[in-house]
Each structure stands twice: as C-alpha cells, then as structure tokens.
Amino acid sequence: xxxxxxxxxxxxxxxxxxxxxxxxxxxxxxxxxxxxxxxxxxxxxxxxxxxxxxxxxxxxxxxxxxxxxxxxxxxxxxxxxxxxxxxxxxxxxxxxxxxxxxxxxxxxxxxxxxxxxxxxxxxxxxxxxxxxxxxxxxxxxxxxxxxxxxxxxxxxxxxxxxxxxxxxxxxxxxxxxxxxxxxxxxxxxxxxxxxxxxxxxxxxxxxxxxxxxxxxxxxxxxxxxxxxxxxxxxxxxxxxxxxxxxxxxxxxxxxxxxxxxxxxxxxxxxxxxxxxxxxxxxxxxxxxxxxxxxxxxxxxxxxxxxxxxxxxxxxxxxxxxxxxxxxxxxxxxxxxxxxxxxxxxxxxxxxxxxxxxxxxxxxxxxxxxxxxxxxxxxxxxxxxxxxxxxxxxxxxxxxxxxxxxxxxxxxxxxxxxxxxxxxxxxxxxxxxxxxxxxxxxxxxxxxxxxxxxxxxxxxxxxxxxxxxxxxxxxxxxxxxxxxxxxxxxxxxxxxxxxxxxxxxxxxxxxxxxxxxxxxxxxxxxxxxx
Ligand code: G4P
Numbered sequence: 001x002x003x004x005x006x007x008x009x010x011x012x013x014x015x016x017x018x019x020x021x022x023x024x025x026x027x028x029x030x031x032x033x034x035x036x037x038x039x040x041x042x043x044x045x046x047x048x049x050x051x052x053x054x055x056x057x058x059x060x061x062x063x064x065x066x067x068x069x070x071x072x073x074x075x076x077x078x079x080x081x082x083x084x085x086x087x088x089x090x091x092x093x094x095x096x097x098x099x100x101x102x103x104x105x106x107x108x109x110x111x112x113x114x115x116x117x118x119x120x121x122x123x124x125x126x127x128x129x130x131x132x133x134x135x136x137x138x139x140x141x142x143x144x145x146x147x148x149x150x151x152x153x154x155x156x157x158x159x160x161x162x163x164x165x166x167x168x169x170x171x172x173x174x175x176x177x178x179x180x181x182x183x184x185x186x187x188x189x190x191x192x193x194x195x196x197x198x199x200x201x202x203x204x205x206x207x208x209x210x211x212x213x214x215x216x217x218x219x220x221x222x223x224x225x226x227x228x229x230x231x232x233x234x235x236x237x238x239x240x241x242x243x244x245x246x247x248x249x250x251x252x253x254x255x256x257x258x259x260x261x262x263x264x265x266x267x268x269x270x271x272x273x274x275x276x277x278x279x280x281x282x283x284x285x286x287x288x289x290x291x292x293x294x295x296x297x298x299x300x301x302x303x304x305x306x307x308x309x310x311x312x313x314x315x316x317x318x319x320x321x322x323x324x325x326x327x328x329x330x331x332x333x334x335x336x337x338x339x340x341x342x343x344x345x346x347x348x349x350x351x352x353x354x355x356x357x358x359x360x361x362x363x364x365x366x367x368x369x370x371x372x373x374x375x376x377x378x379x380x381x382x383x384x385x386x387x388x389x390x391x392x393x394x395x396x397x398x399x400x401x402x403x404x405x406x407x408x409x410x411x412x413x414x415x416x417x418x419x420x421x422x423x424x425x426x427x428x429x430x431x432x433x434x435x436x437x438x439x440x441x442x443x444x445x446x447x448x449x450x451x452x453x454x455x456x457x458x459x460x461x462x463x464x465x466x467x468x469x470x471x472x473x474x475x476x477x478x479x480x481x482x483x484x485x486x487x488x489x490x491x492x493x494x495x496x497x498x499x500x501x502x503x504x505x506x507x508x509x510x511x512x513x514x515x516x517x518x519x520x521x522x523x524x525x526x527x528x529x
Contacts, residue, residue: 003289003321003357004289006080006357006358007275007276007288007289007357007358007359008275009078009079009080009275010079010080010082010275010276010357010358010359010360011079011080011081011082011104011105011269011270011273011274011275011359012082012084012102012103012104012276012316012359012360012361013081013082013083013084013103013104013105013106013107013269013273014083014084014085014086014096014099014100014103014106014107015027015083015086015106015107015108015109016086016096016100016106016107016108016109016120016123016124016127017108017109017110017111017119017120018111018114018117018118018119018120019119020111021109021110021111021114021117021120021139022109022111022139022140022256022257023086023109025139025256025257026107026109026137026139026256026262027072027083029256029259029262030074030081030083030262030266031072031074032259033076033262033263033266034074034075034076034081035074035075070084070085070299070301070314070345070361070363071083071084071085071314071345071361071363072085072345073344073345073346073361074346076266076270077267077270079270080359080360081270082345082359082360082361084099084102084103084361085099086099086100086123092438092439093119093122093123093438093439094389094390094420094438095299095420096123097123097126097390098298098299098372098386098420099298099299100123100126100127100130100132101296101298101316101384101386102296102298102299102314102316102361103132104132104133104273104274104275104276104277104359105132105133105134105135105273105274106127106132106133106134106135107134107135107136107137107265107269108120108123108124108127108134108135108136108137108249109137109139109256110136110137110138110139110151110155111139111140111145112138112139112140112141112143112145112146112151112172112253113140113143113144113145113146115146115150115151115154115158116154116155116158116159120159121158121159124159124160124161125159125160127246128159128160128161128246130246131245131246131247132246133243133244133245133246133273133274134161134246134249135243135249135250135251135252135265135268135269135272135273136155136161136163136249136250136251136252137251137252137253137254137256137261137265138151138251138252138253138254139254139255139256140255140256140257141169141172141173141176141179141190141253141254141255141260141261142173142176142190142255142257142258142260143172143173144172144173144174145172145173148165148168148169148172148227148253149227149230152165152235152251155249155251161249162236162242162247162248162249163235163248163249163250163251164235164236164237164238164248164249164250164251165182165231165235165250165251165252165253166181166182166183166238166250166251166252166268167179167180167181167182167183167251167252167253167254167261167264168180168182168224168227168228168231168253169253170187170216170220170223170224171220171223175220176190176255177189177190177216177217177220178190178216178260179253179254179260179261179264180204180207180224180228181201181264182228182231182238183238183250183264183268184201184264184267184268185203185204185205186201186202186203186204187201187202187204187212187215187216188201188202188260188261188264189202189215189216190255190258190260202215207221207224207225207228208225212224212225236248238250240272243272244272244274250268250272252264252265252268275288275359276288276317276318276358276359279318279384280384280385281294281375281382281383281384281385282382282383282384282385283381283382283383284382286318286319286382287319288318288319288358288359289319289358290319290320291319291320292319292320292377292378292379292380293317293319293320293321293322293323293328293376293377293378294317294318294319294320294375294376294377294378294380294382294384295315295316295317295318295322295362295375295376296315296316296318296373296374296375296376296384296386297313297314297315297370297371297372297373297374297375297376298314298315298316298372298373298386299313299314299372299420300312300313300314300366300370300371300372300418300419300420301313301314301363301419302416302419302449302453310365310366310367311365311366311367311368311370311415311419312343312363312364312365312366313363313364313365313366313369313370313374314361314362314363314364315361315362315363315364315376316359316360316361317356317357317358317359317360317361317362318358318384319358320358320378321355321356321357322342322355322356322357322360322362323354323355324339324340324341324342324352324353324354324355325338325339325340326338328376328377328378329376329377329378329379329380330369330370330374330376331374331375331376331377331381331382331383332371332374332375333369337369337376339364339365341365342356342362342363342364343362343363343364343365344356344360344361344362344363345361345363350363368415368418370418371418372386372418372419372420373386388525388526389423389495389525389526390438390524390525390526391436391467391468391469391524391525392422392423392436392437392438392468393436393437393438393439394436394437394438394439394440394442394443395425395434395435395436395463395464395465395468395503396434396435396443396460396461396462396463397432397433397434397435397460397461397462397463398413398433398434398435398446398458398459398460399458399459399460399461400456400457400458401457401458401459402456402457405455405456405457406456408450408454408455408456409450409454409456409457409458411454412449412450412453412454412456413433413435413450415454416446416449416450417496421437421442421445421446421449422435422436422437422442422446423435423436423437423468423495423496424436424495424496425468425493425494425495425501425503426493426494427492427493428489428492428493428494429489429490429492434463434465434493434503435460436465436468443460446458447460464505465503465504465505466504466505466506466507466509466510467503467504467507467510467524468495468501468502468503468504469501469502469503469504469510469522469523469524470495470499470500470501470502470522470523470524470525470526471492471499471500471501471502471520471521471522471523472520472521472522472523474519474521475519475520475521478519480517480518480519480520481517481519481520483517484513484516484517484520488502488513491503491504491505495526497526499526502520502522510522
C-alpha cells in the first residue's frame with residue numbers, strides 16, 4: 001500500500017458521552033465487528049463507578065498493565081480504525097479535552113431516556129469550537145425513553161447542533177420494532193438477541209410499498225411513514241461537506257447492548273468520517289501527506305508498577321511516517337531522540353512497530369522527557385496548538401509531610417503536572433505551592449501516587465480560591481498594573497509555564513478587581529492572544 005493509501009484508510013476518533021450512556025458497550029460492539037475481540041465483556045471496564053480512590057487506583061493499576069485500553073485499534077472493511085479512550089468521569093474531563101486534540105472526528109452517545117446530560121454539553125462544546133465532525137448515536141432504544149423528535153430538538157437546543165437523522169426508530173422500549181435506515185434505505189428488524197452479530201436487513205427504497213405493513217404491522221407502518229415525512233420535511237438532507245466542516249451532525253438510533261444499529265453506524269462512519277486531517281501548528285498548517293514526520297504528545301500514562309517508573313507518552317502522528325530507531329527532534333528540548341521500541345496498539349494489545357502513519361497513535365517509553373503538548377519533528381521548529389488550561393475548580397496548598405523526601409516530592413509533583421493530572425501554581429509572595437484540580441478525587445490520586453511511585457508524603461491545606469485567571473501581558477509597565485501587583489500580591493502566582501495568574505477568592509473580588517484595574521486583562525483560559 002502506498003503512503004497516500006495508508007493515510008486514506010485511517011479513521012482516528014473518540015467516543016464521548018455522559019457516564020452510563022453506553023460508551024463502553026458501544027466500543028465493545030465496534031471491536032466485535034472488527035474481529036478484534038471474540039466475545040462481549042472482553043473490554044476492560046475502566047469506568048469509575050464510585051468516587052472512591054481505591055476504585056480509581058485499582059483501575060489505574062490495571063490500566064498501567066494494559067495501557068492499550070487508551071487506544072483500541074482494529075481493521076474493518078480494510079479501514080484502520082483507532083478509537084481513543086476518553087474518560088467519562090467528570091473529574092477527568094481535562095484528560096478527555098486533551099484527547100480531543102488527537103481525534104479527527106467523534107461519536108457522541110446519548111441515552112434515549114436521559115437525553116442531553118451535563119458532561120455531554122461540555123464535551124460537545126469543545127468539539128463544536130474546534131469544528132470536529134460529530135456523529136450522534138442515540139442509545140438504549142430497547143428501553144422507554146423520550147420521543148425521537150423531542151430528542152432531536154434537544155440536541156439542537158442544548159448542544160447547538162444542526163442535526164439530520166440518518167436512521168429513524170420504529171417504536172420504542174417494549175414496542176421497539178427496529179430501525180429504518182435512511183442512509184442505506186433499508187429496514188432493520190429488532191429481535192433483542194444480543195449474541196447476534198450481523199442483523200437481517202430488508203431493503204426498502206420506498207416506504208409507501210404495502211409490503212411494509214406486512215412486515216411491521218399496519219399501525220407501525222403508518223406511524224413510520226408519517227415520521228419519515230416529518231423528518232424529510234423538517235431536517236436538511238445529509239451533506240457530507242457540512243458534516244466534515246463540523247456544521248452538520250448526522251444522528252443514528254440503536255441499542256448498543258443488543259448490538260442493534262451499531263453496524264449501520266459503523267458502516268456509515270467509515271464512509272463519511274474523515275481520514276487524518278491537517279493540523280495547525282503555531283508556525284503553519286501541516287498536511288497529513290507531507291513527507292516529514294511530525295507529531296505531538298496528547299497524553300502521558302504513568303506506569304503504575306513501582307519497579308518500572310517509566311511512563312508511556314502517546315504521540316499522534318500528524319504527517320509523514322514514524323520509524324523505529326530514527327532520530328526525531330524534541331522541539332521543546334532542542335535535542336534528538338531515538339526510540340527503539342515504539343508501541344502500536346491493536347485491539348487490547350500493544351506491540352513494537354517499525355513504522356506508523358498519520359492518524360496512528362504511537363506509545364513511547366519516557367523517563368521524563370515529555371510533557372503534554374510536546375512536538376516531535378524531523379528538524380523543523382514546530383509547535384502544535386493544544387487545548388488551553390481552564391481554571392481548576394478546587395484548590396489546596398500542598399505541603400511536604402516528610403522533610404527527608406523533599407526532592408522526591410518535588411520530582412513527583414513535577415512529573416504528575418507534566419502528565420496533566422492537575423495544575424500547579426506557585427505563590428509569588430512566599431513560593432508556596434498550590435494544586436488546582438477539576439475534581440476533588442484528584443487530590444487523593446496525587447497523594448496516593450506521590451507515595452507509591454515517588455516515595456514522598458504530602459498533606460493538604462485548604463486554600464480558598466474562586467477562580468484562577470491568567471493575566472494578560474499588555475500594559476505591564478503602567479502604574480495601574482504595578483498597583484495591581486502590589487495590592488494583590490497575596491493572590492498572585494505563576495503557573496507551570498511561568499505565566500502570571502490571579503487567584504480570585506470570590507466572584508465579588510474578581511468583579512471589583514476587573515472594575516478597579518481595567519488595564520489588567522484577566523483571562524479564564526491559559527491560551528489568549
Ligand atoms: P459508559 O461507558 O458510557 O459509562 O456506559 P456503559 O457502556 O458501561 O453502559 C452503562 C449501562 O447501560 C450498563 O449497565 C450497560 O449494560 C447499559 N447499556 C448500554 N447500552 C444499552 C442498551 O442499548 N440498552 C440497555 N437497556 N442498556 C444498555 P450497567 O447495569 O450499569 O452495567 P452492567 O452491569 O450491565 O455492565
């Protein structure tokens with residue numbers, strides 16, 4: 001296969017949903033179609049059901065051993081599919097945001113009964129802002145849920161999507177009879193048999209055909225005809241270009257648990273979803289079919305085995321081919337690195353590969369060279385744009401609880417922050433360290449990992465912060481700015497990259513500060529012009 005063909009056959013995507021909508025189940029069924037696993041239940045359940053640290057640590061430990069769950073790859077109809085794992089738990093939302101920098105498209109899973117939920121709103125917003133093509137899968141049609149049209153409305157209103165159904169349910173819950181596939185023009189009858197892999201479909205170009213009444217009954221046939229008329233009257237026709245530009249989102253209905261409607265989704269997906277897309281670096285736009293290798297780190301996975309403290313850095317290949325034992329420039333460090341055992345992922349295993357193509361994810365063993373967002377090239381100075389940091393929601397001072405181990409503690413904090421577990425702020429006034437996280441669970445995770453991986457002990461102390469605001473660089477020399485620095489000294493800190501941050505202790509004080517010092521520009525994300 002030529003380089004161009006290899007690129008054209010790759011589909012790298014993520015599945016996003018609110019926890020429990022069916023992401024894990026859908027992933028598993030997709031893998032079954034790819035022949036990557038033989039039976040249901042084979043995908044490690046890496047969900048966090050409870051907010052218990054022990055639960056989380058157990059999962060992380062298992063994942064450390066079988067890190068391949070971060071990327072699940074398989075071949076289906078000669079397409080190389082890479083599914084990137086995105087944690088659904090809200091405390092790990094940042095991890096998911098970062099993974100979204102490495103996908104070329106996404107599938108959004110919605111629970112038919114619960115509709116659009118909180119996490120879906122946040123994740124879809126990021127995808128919408130980045131113009132990532134999205135397909136929607138409305139799951140659990142075997143259960144009673146909301147009316148299909150109401151759900152489509154909700155997708156438009158709450159998620160700001162422009163939807164067009166490519167399949168439509170016939171009944172629901174107890175009366176669920178199947179699906180009319182608008183994309184393929186056929187009917188798929190539901191039998192509720194989850195072991196069945198390939199469903200029987202009946203071609204139906206024309207739903208006015210009276211045969212339809214014989215197959216699904218008079219009442220259901222009339223209802224389906226009425227519904228489809230409404231669909232065709234109300235929703236625009238599917239337009240692949242709009243979908244690829246992120247301006248239209250096709251919707252499928254089905255039941256992942258029953259493996260129903262999943263093949264339709266997958267078959268449509270491989271036809272319409274984009275192959276590896278070009279990517280913006282700060283310097284220029286990089287095309288996937290350029291000869292020279294470029295790629296960036298979007299995730300770092302710690303090895304939970306304390307005997308091997310190495311980590312796995314996940315690189316998304318943007319252009320060119322990544323080859324084993326070839327030197328690549330680590331742009332931030334300005335040094336060349338060679339990798340003798342790059343890992344590729346297949347189904348649930350990882351294996352050493354000689355060559356990888358754009359769209360692929362390569363896992364590199366790392367002893368501390370990489371940070372999230374680092375770029376590798378063949379010599380060109382390029383910086384890929386990542387996802388900005390958002391203000392954390394919880395803040396605590398972190399103290400050293402074992403003075404003999406301060407070196408270990410600092411190293412541990414440093415590395416965990418490189419992995420993107422949390423954000424670190426160092427107070428200007430006294431150099432004290434403050435950890436900011438999205439969820440309270442991370443504090444326990446950090447404490448546990450510092451102890452088990454670095455042999456360091458920490459304790460926390462409450463620190464009341466409402467929001468972290470990044471301070472713009474303009475007007476630094478003005479009297480107003482200097483006064484702001486003087487008066488607010490107690491609340492100023494540097495983030496890990498050395499950017500100045502104002503830690504507002506309440507909404508009121510934030511507003512007052514903005515009013516009093518209009519020349520000081522405060523930003524709610526770390527990336528601003
Ligand atoms: P997640 O990864 O998005 O968090 O969700 P997951 O796939 O684990 O699914 C959440 C629950 O919903 C699971 O039940 C799963 O079996 C169920 N589910 C998924 N798809 C369907 C579907 O199409 N129909 C119905 N009726 N249920 C579905 P659970 O009881 O939480 O877990 P388990 O004990 O069954 O694994």
